[in-house]
Amino acid sequence: MVRQMMLGLRAAGAQVYEFNTDLNLEALDCDGRAYDRGTFGPVWLRWEALRPVIEEFGAELIICNAGGLSFQPEVAGTLRTRMMLLGIALSDPDVFRAATSRIAKNFDLFLTNAAGMIPNYEASGATVDVLPLATNEEFFHPVPARPECACDVLVIGRANPDRVEPVQRLHQHFNVHLYGEGWELHGLPSRGLLYGDELLAALNSAQISVIFSYTPAGHAIGKVAIFDFIAGGALLATNYLAEVEKYFEYDREIIGFNGIEELISKIRFYISHPADARAVREAGRKRVLSEHVWRKVWPVILERVRAVRAAPC
Numbered sequence: 001m002v003r004q005m006m007l008g009l010r011a012a013g014a015q016v017y018e019f020n021t022d023l024n025l026e027a028l029d030c031d032g033r034a035y036d037r038g039t040f041g042p043v044w045l046r047w048e049a050l051r052p053v054i055e056e057f058g059a060e061l062i063i064c065n066a067g068g069l070s071f072q073p074e075v076a077g078t079l080r081t082r083m084m085l086l087g088i089a090l091s092d093p094d095v096f097r098a099a100t101s102r103i104a105k106n107f108d109l110f111l112t113n114a115a116g117m118i119p120n121y122e123a124s125g126a127t128v129d130v131l132p133l134a135t136n137e138e139f140f141h142p143v144p145a146r147p148e149c150a151c152d153v154l155v156i157g158r159a160n161p162d163r164v165e166p167v168q169r170l171h172q173h174f175n176v177h178l179y180g181e182g183w184e185l186h187g188l189p190s191r192g193l194l195y196g197d198e199l200l201a202a203l204n205s206a207q208i209s210v211i212f213s214y215t216p217a218g219h220a221i222g223k224v225a226i227f228d229f230i231a232g233g234a235l236l237a238t239n240y241l242a243e244v245e246k247y248f249e250y251d252r253e254i255i256g257f258n259g260i261e262e263l264i265s266k267i268r269f270y271i272s273h274p275a276d277a278r279a280v281r282e283a284g285r286k287r288v289l290s291e292h293v294w295r296k297v298w299p300v301i302l303e304r305v306r307a308v309r310a311a312p313c
Contacts, residue, residue, distance in 0.1 A: 063088065105124060152207050159186055204233040
């Protein structure tokens, strides 16, 4: 997800130096914890490791995207006299207390994926806004369906507690292809993990893909995967949420449901009405491509950072 955002920034015309923290663990300080991508606390960037890269590249803006990443406050303060700092959270509200609440005010602007967290960030002294969600259409696009991937319902994700019973019910009524970790503990067969071209093939071979819009801690949020899957060719069903309504019209561009019974009913309807299914699938993708791709969203984000920077203190 983070790399797709970076590629979208490049597509918008920016010169970008990609620093993959997973491949540069020596640049990270987790306060004595094992590296956890910011799940249980901040992941501090070591200035001595980043300094040569930043100075040689001549960065005007540093983006710390997800993973609880931040420079220590004193380093961030010095950097902000020379360049702009933008922080992004992709796992709020779950990581707020442990990680992002402790780093947000180190940035000129901090963007959260959860609009409901804005007051909490403001109370901490951070300059914060909502991250507009989008996708990278250069990667997520329709591909030919594969017979071995054909199914009624596609579900991709971990076996979070709120998902187990709905997926069990779906298995009772439909041919379900399930990918992700932890499902075997609940007697549900997982096909493993899904990436790249295999993911695109699965999205285009399923009649309906389902995203459950709740975090592991049970918070309802809009997810970037919604945009990725629709751009990738999926007919998508997800929970009715006000956050999603900001981007899509339910039951015209995306299928909405409240509860498993409504989800089962709508899956049956669209499977038996292929013309309606095709219309929603096509309308959703058209909306994504016209409004919600990173190469169009990034210029808006960058202008917001500049405006914050230029505003009088």
